[in-house]
Amino acid sequence: MSKLLEVKDLAISFNTFSGEVQAVRGVSFDVAKGETLAIVGESGSGKSVTTKSLMRLLPTPQSVIKRGQILFEGEDLVNKTDKEMQKIRGKDISMIFQDPMTSLNPTMKIGNQIMEGLIKHQNMSRSEARPKAAELLKQVGIPHAEKRLHQYPHQFSGGMRQRVVIAMALACNPKLLIADEPTTALDVTIQAQILELMKDVQKETGSSIIFITHDLGVVANIADRVAVMYAGKIVEIGTTEEIFYNPQHPYTWGLLGSMPTLDDTDEHLMSIPGSPPDMLNPPKGDAFAPRNSYALKIDTELEPPMFKVSDTHYAATWLLHENAPKVEPPAEVKRRMAGFSKTGEFLKGEEGEDQ
Amino acid sequence: MARYIAKRLFYMFVALFIIASVSFFLMKMLPGSPLSAQDKLSDEQQEIVLEKYGLNDPLPVQYVRYLGNIVKGDLGISFQFSNTPVTKIIQDRIGPSMQLGFQALVVGTILGVLLGMIAAIFHNGFLDYSSTLLAVLGTSIPSFVFAGLLQWVFAVELGWFPVAFWGGFEYTVLPTIALMIFPMATAARFIRTEMLEVLGSDFITTARAKGITEYAVVFKHGLRNSLIPLITVIGPMAISLLTGSLVIEQIFAIPGIGEQFVNSIMVNDYPTIMGMTLLIAFLFILIVLVVDILYGFIDPRIRISGGEK
Ligand SMILES: Nc1ncnc2c1ncn2[C@@H]1O[C@H](COP(=O)(O)OP(=O)(O)O)[C@@H](O)[C@H]1O
Ligand SMILES: [Mg+2]
Numbered sequence: 001m002s003k004l005l006e007v008k009d010l011a012i013s014f015n016t017f018s019g020e021v022q023a024v025r026g027v028s029f030d031v032a033k034g035e036t037l038a039i040v041g042e043s044g045s046g047k048s049v050t051t052k053s054l055m056r057l058l059p060t061p062q063s064v065i066k067r068g069q070i071l072f073e074g075e076d077l078v079n080k081t082d083k084e085m086q087k088i089r090g091k092d093i094s095m096i097f098q099d100p101m102t103s104l105n106p107t108m109k110i111g112n113q114i115m116e117g118l119i120k121h122q123n124m125s126r127s128e129a130r131p132k133a134a135e136l137l138k139q140v141g142i143p144h145a146e147k148r149l150h151q152y153p154h155q156f157s158g159g160m161r162q163r164v165v166i167a168m169a170l171a172c173n174p175k176l177l178i179a180d181e182p183t184t185a186l187d188v189t190i191q192a193q194i195l196e197l198m199k200d201v202q203k204e205t206g207s208s209i210i211f212i213t214h215d216l217g218v219v220a221n222i223a224d225r226v227a228v229m230y231a232g233k234i235v236e237i238g239t240t241e242e243i244f245y246n247p248q249h250p251y252t253w254g255l256l257g258s259m260p261t262l263d264d265t266d267e268h269l270m271s272i273p274g275s276p277p278d279m280l281n282p283p284k285g286d287a288f289a290p291r292n293s294y295a296l297k298i299d300t301e302l303e304p305p306m307f308k309v310s311d312t313h314y315a316a317t318w319l320l321h322e323n324a325p326k327v328e329p330p331a332e333v334k335r336r337m338a339g340f341s342k343t344g345e346f347l348k349g350e351e352g353e354d355q
Numbered sequence: 356m357a358r359y360i361a362k363r364l365f366y367m368f369v370a371l372f373i374i375a376s377v378s379f380f381l382m383k384m385l386p387g388s389p390l391s392a393q394d395k396l397s398d399e400q401q402e403i404v405l406e407k408y409g410l411n412d413p414l415p416v417q418y419v420r421y422l423g424n425i426v427k428g429d430l431g432i433s434f435q436f437s438n439t440p441v442t443k444i445i446q447d448r449i450g451p452s453m454q455l456g457f458q459a460l461v462v463g464t465i466l467g468v469l470l471g472m473i474a475a476i477f478h479n480g481f482l483d484y485s486s487t488l489l490a491v492l493g494t495s496i497p498s499f500v501f502a503g504l505l506q507w508v509f510a511v512e513l514g515w516f517p518v519a520f521w522g523g524f525e526y527t528v529l530p531t532i533a534l535m536i537f538p539m540a541t542a543a544r545f546i547r548t549e550m551l552e553v554l555g556s557d558f559i560t561t562a563r564a565k566g567i568t569e570y571a572v573v574f575k576h577g578l579r580n581s582l583i584p585l586i587t588v589i590g591p592m593a594i595s596l597l598t599g600s601l602v603i604e605q606i607f608a609i610p611g612i613g614e615q616f617v618n619s620i621m622v623n624d625y626p627t628i629m630g631m632t633l634l635i636a637f638l639f640i641l642i643v644l645v646v647d648i649l650y651g652f653i654d655p656r657i658r659i660s661g662g663e664k
Pocket of ligand 2: 044047048049180
């Protein structure tokens with residue numbers, strides 16, 4: 001598969017009154033054509049900042065890209081002007097945001113909001129764009145599309161609004177769709193519907209997706225590969241199977257352990273002790289060490305490099321060093337790992353592999 | 356929508372009826388009479404005058420006559436200028452006041468919105484500080500100081516515009532500028548604050564993510580949403596501007612309504628005072644209605660129910 005996007009050693013800081021917030025500290029990953037990459041991690045780990053920077057949507061002048069490259073189809077987006085980015089935004093890369101209650105303009109008819117991108121990027125007139133907008137609404141499962149075009153966001157429910165946002169993002173057949181926690185603000189049944197919709201959309205359009213979430217259950221359902229982020233870095237990246245069956249980083253273990261499963265009662269739920277570090281002064285060494293019961297002495301001094309587990313699987317933990325003591329994931333996590341492979345409950349496998 | 360407006364118009368007349376009644380009775384309770392300034396009149400002479408204007412009739416009779424006349428569009432005869440109907444006084448006087456007020460309101464608001472938007476777009480930059488300074492000066496310098504300054508620079512020194520009096524359009528320029536400073540500064544302050552907030556909101560990021568120009572982001576998505584709170588302050592401002600500014604009308608010697616109102620109060624000219632009170636009340640209620648309708652236009656969320664059908 002050829003690479004659509006390659007991010008290399010990307011670092012982003014915010015200049016604030018209290019100092020430099022190092023939100024992203026050297027992140028590298030890539031996304032192949034037609035692939036879905038999930039980025040998971042607790043809130044504040046830098047997921048949104050990373051993905052917003054891909055579209056250069058971070059507020060200026062507060063945010064600064066300190067170093068790194070964002071290669072989209074081989075072209076570096078870091079040095080593009082705003083004018084050049086406008087040609088890419090909404091056309092090649094588009095984005096679905098977390099909260100559908102706030103991500104639509106309350107004073108503009110949704111038809112106009114959808115048509116804007118079409119008019120800009122596809123040189124359509126308003127009369128050409130209108131039927132296309134109706135078609136998009138139908139595609140995302142909104143009935144009475146022609147009538148709905150003339151309505152305002154407050155006339156839609158949360159789930160319906162997120163469908164509108166998705167329709168907007170799909171308008172120009174983007175090559176890369178970034179979904180930043182698109183289901184977090186929705187209730188569970190609606191979440192499932194939106195996920196189904198996104199899977200359908202990908203099947204139809206073949207676009208690549210970066211799917212951000214802090215919910216691992218969603219990941220198993222939708223992603224081909226998973227990147228786990230902590231304190232502005234990717235600490236583990238691999239295929240969905242590798243992350244679920246063979247996780248290596250204690251932080252990934254923590255995330256897996258704190259994920260509710262179908263047969264579980266709450267007593268089995270682990271939680272990661274402590275809270276993420278202050279990115280004004282990121283700790284020396286491994287940023288996760290203070291919360292990590294498996295931490296080694298070296299973790300407090302030297303940052304672990306990415307160790308290779310397989311061709312597709314890497315993790316940044318000293319536990320993978322040849323001199324490190326051999327440790328096993330906590331029993332609770334192992335039980336889950338086994339559970340995943342037995343039931344396949346969370347894995348996208350079933351439908352995907354049949355085809 | 357039509358039904359809603361009809362309903363509002365009905366309430367408007369109820370309100371006007373109440374205001375007319377209250378101002379009638381309050382006026383009757385005031386000490387003094389239109390003749391109290393004229394102590395040269397003998398008691399009999401006073402009696403004749405009171406009789407002539409119907410002021411000796413029992414109160415209910417006067418009240419009913421008064422209401423009946425209002426319905427006919429007759430606001431009575433001024434005590435001050437004998438034989439001049441109040442409607443005539445208002446007609447003569449309202450033109451200049453309304454014209455100045457309207458010009459000041461429209462130009463001031465538009466300039467203020469532009470200033471506020473520039474300030475928000477160049478947040479914390481030079482243009483922001485300059486326009487904020489302008490807005491602060493505009494709200495803090497009293498209008499008479501500003502009016503005097505305008506007269507001195509543009510009329511006396513440069514001779515571009517007449518110093519005062521009422522003639523063609525060129526006579527309106529300086530008083531309009533003097534009057535519009537306040538609405539301009541107020542609008543600029545409001546829009547700046549609101550625009551900053553709006554530009555930080557999620558749907559603006561969504562708009563940017565569509566790849567539309569920054570100009571479209573600010574004007575098509577930002578402006579309309581920032582206008583909503585401005586309407587609230589423009590309403591009361593419109594009332595005070597349209598009903599004439601005493602200070603500005605005095606300084607520029609403009610035969611407006613503000614000046615007349617004060618004069619009438621000085622001499623207990625009941626019909627004129629009541630006529631003008633009614634006029635101002637009418638304008639007030641009308642503007643409140645216009646503001647409510649404007650809200651609906653700008654913010655679909657509060658569009659009056661039934662409007663969609
Ligand atoms: N505009 C901003 N100014 C300062 N700091 C910011 C800004 N936006 C994000 N950050 C910081 O960047 C870090 C990463 O945030 P974010 O990417 O939103 O996390 P998440 O993984 O929850 O999406 C956080 O520490 C946050 O405080
Ligand atoms: Mg986020």
